[in-house]
Amino acid sequence: MKPKKKVEKIVFQSEKDVPLMPMSLGSMLYNKTGSWRNIRPEIDLAGCIQCGICWKFCPDISIEIENEFPVVNYDYCKGCGICAEECPTKCIAMVEERK
Amino acid sequence: MKKVIMGNHALSWGAQLGRAQVIAAYPITPQTQVVELLSEMCANKTLDAKFIKVESEHSAMAACIAASIAGARTFTATSSQGLTLMHELLHWASGGRNPVVMGNINRAMAPGWSIWTDQNDSLSQRDTGWIQFYCSSNQEVVDTVIQAFRVSEAVMIPSMVILDAFALSHTYEVVDIPDQEKVDAFLPPFNPPIRLTPTAPHAFGGLTSPEHYFELRYKLQKDMEKVPDLVEQTGREYEKMFGRYLGQVEDYRCEDAELIFVTSGTAGYTARVGVDQLRQEGVKAGNLRIKMFRPFPFAKVREILTKAGKVAVVDRNISYGHHGVFYQEVKSALYGRDHNVPLFGYITGLGGRDITPEIYKEIAQLTLAKDKPEEDITWIGVKR
Numbered sequence: 001m002k003p004k005k006k007v008e009k010i011v012f013q014s015e016k017d018v019p020l021m022p023m024s025l026g027s028m029l030y031n032k033t034g035s036w037r038n039i040r041p042e043i044d045l046a047g048c049i050q051c052g053i054c055w056k057f058c059p060d061i062s063i064e065i066e067n068e069f070p071v072v073n074y075d076y077c078k079g080c081g082i083c084a085e086e087c088p089t090k091c092i093a094m095v096e097e098r099k
Numbered sequence: 100m101k102k103v104i105m106g107n108h109a110l111s112w113g114a115q116l117g118r119a120q121v122i123a124a125y126p127i128t129p130q131t132q133v134v135e136l137l138s139e140m141c142a143n144k145t146l147d148a149k150f151i152k153v154e155s156e157h158s159a160m161a162a163c164i165a166a167s168i169a170g171a172r173t174f175t176a177t178s179s180q181g182l183t184l185m186h187e188l189l190h191w192a193s194g195g196r197n198p199v200v201m202g203n204i205n206r207a208m209a210p211g212w213s214i215w216t217d218q219n220d221s222l223s224q225r226d227t228g229w230i231q232f233y234c235s236s237n238q239e240v241v242d243t244v245i246q247a248f249r250v251s252e253a254v255m256i257p258s259m260v261i262l263d264a265f266a267l268s269h270t271y272e273v274v275d276i277p278d279q280e281k282v283d284a285f286l287p288p289f290n291p292p293i294r295l296t297p298t299a300p301h302a303f304g305g306l307t308s309p310e311h312y313f314e315l316r317y318k319l320q321k322d323m324e325k326v327p328d329l330v331e332q333t334g335r336e337y338e339k340m341f342g343r344y345l346g347q348v349e350d351y352r353c354e355d356a357e358l359i360f361v362t363s364g365t366a367g368y369t370a371r372v373g374v375d376q377l378r379q380e381g382v383k384a385g386n387l388r389i390k391m392f393r394p395f396p397f398a399k400v401r402e403i404l405t406k407a408g409k410v411a412v413v414d415r416n417i418s419y420g421h422h423g424v425f426y427q428e429v430k431s432a433l434y435g436r437d438h439n440v441p442l443f444g445y446i447t448g449l450g451g452r453d454i455t456p457e458i459y460k461e462i463a464q465l466t467l468a469k470d471k472p473e474e475d476i477t478w479i480g481v482k483r
């Protein structure tokens with residue numbers, strides 16, 4: 001995985017500094033929702049044909065393509081299993097989180 | 100240029116003169132002609148807008164919100180069941196500070212299935228954070244749409260321009276269509292402070308923790324509170340250029356009135372006829388027509404009504420288990436004032452039953468006969 005940008009959590013002290021529109025302020029960089037998961041996808045790259053279907057279907061944008069192969073970003077993957085279901089070679093296994 | 104047009108087409112003309120850039124709308128009786136003419140205007144290129152066909156009103160508003168976030172001036176129109184289907188997205192547009200302008204034709208809510216007018220559709224959107232204007236003539240519709248774009252974009256809050264089903268939507272009147280050049284001078288292109296753009300990408304409307312949500316709502320209310328003054332200023336500027344003043348309320352012969360009707364929409368226009376007839380009979384009547392319902396024109400209402408002998412609020416709507424909505428609002432505006440003017444609440448004209456000058460005479464008789472109201476709702480015209 002590429003190293004992630006480090007950010008400080010933004011907390012405004014005054015309403016004057018809060019933007020008019022509710023918009024992203026990098027909050028998802030520290031709000032790591034992957035901890036909600038209780039099963040995780042594990043990709044056996046030996047069976048992968050690099051079709052990119054898992055990348056396209058992941059509703060959480062948690063599959064990235066690195067060096068032409070899919071990599072799961074466990075910081076945000078919720079363990080929904082859609083990637084495993086859609087993978088044409090069935091090389092993604094959903095396994096129990098160990099703790 | 101003077102033209103004889105229907106109320107629905109007055110909305111379309113307002114959107115064209117305001118140079119709306121994106122229109123996403125779904126047809127519904129009695130609003131359909133608004134969308135028909137707008138699609139023709141787009142096809143004929145008299146209006147350079149992207150017309151997005153959608154499968155529901157919910158989607159129409161979603162498309163408008165997205166276009167508005169991208170920085171486009173956006174218009175839509177709906178009515179009744181369509182408006183209430185949008186309900187979730189109405190909150191989204193105001194909370195997201197997207198200054199969409201929408202026409203709504205007041206049509207009674209089903210069941211019983213109705214296509215005729217009353218105000219329960221738009222008044223049940225009261226707390227969604229939209230500015231609401233109620234119109235009583237086709238001229239006012241055109242003028243209001245143009246000014247609504249300016250007011251909405253100045254405070255980044257969406258506006259609803261509201262007219263009665265059939266009584267206005269399908270009624271033909273002479274309308275002075277403002278010159279495009281002058282409208283362009285009055286209404287410069289939309290240039291929002293924040294927008295969705297690839298050069299500064301952002302996600303809009305995402306998770307907002309308790310650390311900031313409260314402040315977003317505080318800011319929305321504070322900006323809403325700026326609207327009454329803004330509507331006055333914008334109205335004066337418009338008056339200088341076009342000779343017609345809009346404002347928050349219309350005060351008709353209220354100065355010396357012993358009885359003031361509080362009205363809205365086309366019933367507020369008929370009220371003027373009622374007032375004139377009553378005055379001929381020696382009753383000093385006046386009419387305060389509320390044009391802007393949200394934000395509520397507290398200062399104007401207090402200024403005019405505290406001088407009245409009696410006030411009769413005429414509601415073409417009802418908040419079940421409470422009273423007429425305008426009655427509640429006027430009451431809350433007057434509560435705690437030194438002058439305790441007796442306030443009478445009347446409900447009439449639901450589901451498109453006509454509100455005639457005779458009804459105003461009946462209301463005047465009932466109001467003048469009592470020192471104080473004995474009930475919060477007096478029903479006018481129920482078959483009993």
Ligand code: SF4
Binds near residue numbers: 076083
């Ligand atoms: S399990 Fe779901 S969330 Fe996780 S990578 Fe697969 S598709 Fe994405």
Ligand code: SF4
Binds near residue numbers: 043049070091
């Ligand atoms: S869907 Fe399966 S085969 Fe296709 S890229 Fe993803 S892991 Fe590889």
